[in-house]
Amino acid sequence: MGMTITEKILAKSAGKSRLTPGENVWLNVDVLMTHDVCGPPTIEIWKKEFGQEAKIWDKDKLVIFPDHYIFTANVHANRNVEMLRTFAKEQNLKNYYDPGTERYKGVCHIALAEEGFNVPGTVLFGTDSHTCTSGAFGMFSTGVGNTDAAFIMGTGKIWEKVPESIKFTFNGKMPDYLTAKDLILQILGDIGTDGATYCAMEFDGEAIESLSMYERMTLTNMAIETGAISGIIAFDQVTEKFLEGKVKGNYEVFKSDSDAKYLKTFTYDVSKLRPVVAAPHSPDKRALASEVKGTKVTKCYIGSCTGGKITDFRFAARVLHGNKVKVPTFIVPGSTAVAKMLEEETFEGSTLKEIFQSAGCNIAPPSCAACLGGPIDTFGRSVDGDVVVSTTNRNFPGRMGSKNAGVYLASPLTVAATAVNGSLADPAEYM
Amino acid sequence: MNNKISGRAYVLGDNIDTDQIIPAEHLVYSTSDEEELKNYGRFALTGVPPLQAGLPEGRKPFVKEGDFTSEYSVIIGGSNFGCGSSREHAPLALNVAGVKAVVAESYARIFYRNSVDGGFLVPFETPKKLNEVIKTGDEVEIDLGANTITNLSDSKTYSLNSLGSVYDIVMAGGIFSYARKTGMLAK
Numbered sequence A: 001m002g003m004t005i006t007e008k009i010l011a012k013s014a015g016k017s018r019l020t021p022g023e024n025v026w027l028n029v030d031v032l033m034t035h036d037v038c039g040p041p042t043i044e045i046w047k048k049e050f051g052q053e054a055k056i057w058d059k060d061k062l063v064i065f066p067d068h069y070i071f072t073a074n075v076h077a078n079r080n081v082e083m084l085r086t087f088a089k090e091q092n093l094k095n096y097y098d099p100g101t102e103r104y105k106g107v108c109h110i111a112l113a114e115e116g117f118n119v120p121g122t123v124l125f126g127t128d129s130h131t132c133t134s135g136a137f138g139m140f141s142t143g144v145g146n147t148d149a150a151f152i153m154g155t156g157k158i159w160e161k162v163p164e165s166i167k168f169t170f171n172g173k174m175p176d177y178l179t180a181k182d183l184i185l186q187i188l189g190d191i192g193t194d195g196a197t198y199c200a201m202e203f204d205g206e207a208i209e210s211l212s213m214y215e216r217m218t219l220t221n222m223a224i225e226t227g228a229i230s231g232i233i234a235f236d237q238v239t240e241k242f243l244e245g246k247v248k249g250n251y252e253v254f255k256s257d258s259d260a261k262y263l264k265t266f267t268y269d270v271s272k273l274r275p276v277v278a279a280p281h282s283p284d285k286r287a288l289a290s291e292v293k294g295t296k297v298t299k300c301y302i303g304s305c306t307g308g309k310i311t312d313f314r315f316a317a318r319v320l321h322g323n324k325v326k327v328p329t330f331i332v333p334g335s336t337a338v339a340k341m342l343e344e345e346t347f348e349g350s351t352l353k354e355i356f357q358s359a360g361c362n363i364a365p366p367s368c369a370a371c372l373g374g375p376i377d378t379f380g381r382s383v384d385g386d387v388v389v390s391t392t393n394r395n396f397p398g399r400m401g402s403k404n405a406g407v408y409l410a411s412p413l414t415v416a417a418t419a420v421n422g423s424l425a426d427p428a429e430y431m
Numbered sequence B: 001m002n003n004k005i006s007g008r009a010y011v012l013g014d015n016i017d018t019d020q021i022i023p024a025e026h027l028v029y030s031t032s033d034e035e036e037l038k039n040y041g042r043f044a045l046t047g048v049p050p051l052q053a054g055l056p057e058g059r060k061p062f063v064k065e066g067d068f069t070s071e072y073s074v075i076i077g078g079s080n081f082g083c084g085s086s087r088e089h090a091p092l093a094l095n096v097a098g099v100k101a102v103v104a105e106s107y108a109r110i111f112y113r114n115s116v117d118g119g120f121l122v123p124f125e126t127p128k129k130l131n132e133v134i135k136t137g138d139e140v141e142i143d144l145g146a147n148t149i150t151n152l153s154d155s156k157t158y159s160l161n162s163l164g165s166v167y168d169i170v171m172a173g174g175i176f177s178y179a180r181k182t183g184m185l186a187k
Helices: A005-014 A039-050 A075-091 A108-114 A129-137 A146-155 A180-191 A213-226 A237-243 A310-320 A336-344 A352-359 A412-421 B034-042 B089-097 B109-117 B164-172 B175-181
Strands: A024-028 A031-034 A062-064 A123-126 A140-143 A157-161 A165-171 A200-204 A230-232 A264-269 A276-278 A286-288 A299-303 A329-332 A387-390 A406-409 B004-011 B074-076 B101-104 B122-125 B139-143 B148-151 B156-159
Touching: A005 A024, A005 A123, A005 A140, A005 A200, A005 A230, A031 A108, A031 A146, A039 A075, A039 A146, A108 A123, A108 A129, A108 A213, A108 A336, A123 A129, A123 A146, A129 A140, A129 A213, A129 A230, A129 A237, A140 A230, A146 A157, A146 B109, A146 B175, A180 A213, A180 A264, A180 A276, A180 A286, A200 A213, A213 A230, A213 A237, A213 A310, A299 A310, A299 A412, A310 A336, A310 A352, A310 A412, A336 A352, A387 A412, B034 B089, B074 B139, B089 B109, B109 B122, B109 B164, B164 B175
Parallel strands: A031 A062, A031 A123, A123 A140, A165 A200, A165 A264, A200 A230, A299 A329, A299 A387, A387 A406, B004 B074, B074 B101, B101 B122
Antiparallel strands: A024 A157, A276 A286, A276 A406, B004 B139, B139 B148, B148 B156
């Protein structure tokens, strides 16, 4: 019996020749990532358990991106960032990216890719459920809590139950109105928010191969919304090109065997798919954009690790160019690199930033911002009975701030079309 | 870890996500400062929509206004309990509020791990949905040896799934005490 890409990577990390789904193994971790919300409690647990003079197992493998609550007057949130700053200094950490300095990067999952921490064949853990994003690079990555992260910080090891894999194959050529966000919302509607609990989601097929790394990251980012431990896309030429100049040295590339065992397989023809949304209050409440068009909307939001990448803004600019938004529209680049690209990249003679400004959008500096609500003064936070159409990944009750608000998750094309239309719109009509 | 856990039940629906367990705006408090830590108990389950809070009737706050702990110590949930974010503040908040165990049909992976590895509470899985047969306020008793939960209000007993491979970590009280016990970490 062959092995899946996930089983091969975990076997290598566990120092074994083969693994079987369901068995518990101790993994050697290649990179541990944390941020301002979970970093401080992780450090406190680590100090409590390993002592005040404890040493990090390998301080070059610890990466800290403050990104959640950055532009706020909240004293507790600012204290958390200050705590990370002090810790990085005390431990002499080279991979600390301080807010307020040129080193600040923005949202951790995008920054991990841009700074070269996503390396094919490796194992990455992070104190954030969307750590699964890095799987787009043919690696195993997943989220853990503070205690597990503190254990890794001290030992470089963690136990994991080897997951079964579920394969999602997307055939055909992507129509211009369809994005990776539509693909993952399509899957969520089919299998639900616990449809892949504890499984690894593996994506392949002609349509996946045609996607840029940033679009692939949208797919693996939302693997967690199905309950999956991870999402993964095998290394190919697109991955190789992205990694040029970012990852130094050799890395090992893995692929699933043709006789690997899958718990289930799903096959889609992308030419038959249409733009979809997830209606309030669950990422699996799928509806066709054409079915819900006309729904009253009070805010549009383009940002986050899912929907704040340069590719998301390129999609949005195509629709917003030469138009004015009819509802307040909030733009939050995922990283400082993305923010810079908005000022440099042009479409029809204008920079993306100029297009958004002329359309009347509000633009903020990079951070997680209102994706998860955040402190009261967070940019774009939902209030009262807001109805938000957003490129983010979750629409649980209260997720973007107000408990009484409703959030529609959608592609950047759908959000931009909605902003221009003033009520929920089908982007296929704006192409 | 005692062999029996008893207390009053607080019943919730399916897909209780971590934003409902502890809304993100509260994730700023220290987890080591005793006074600040109490806030996690105070705001535990405040993200649950009122009609879903304390089933079957709803509108039963988990923690009373002004209190930092709950009168309920066993949560009865449905499927996919703890889905969403990796925030360990979720099982921590329930623990600070006084919860000893959650009994649910299924869990999201990270919440389950965090509950076990952090030693915050025991996450029991059930073969059947119990959030339709146990009511908020019922006195329940969990027997870890027999893998059962008994509703003392009507004397009905239901089976729980075995804790399986995490049993030893649960009994040790978390991943660190387990690793010390087994010699993986120095005592």
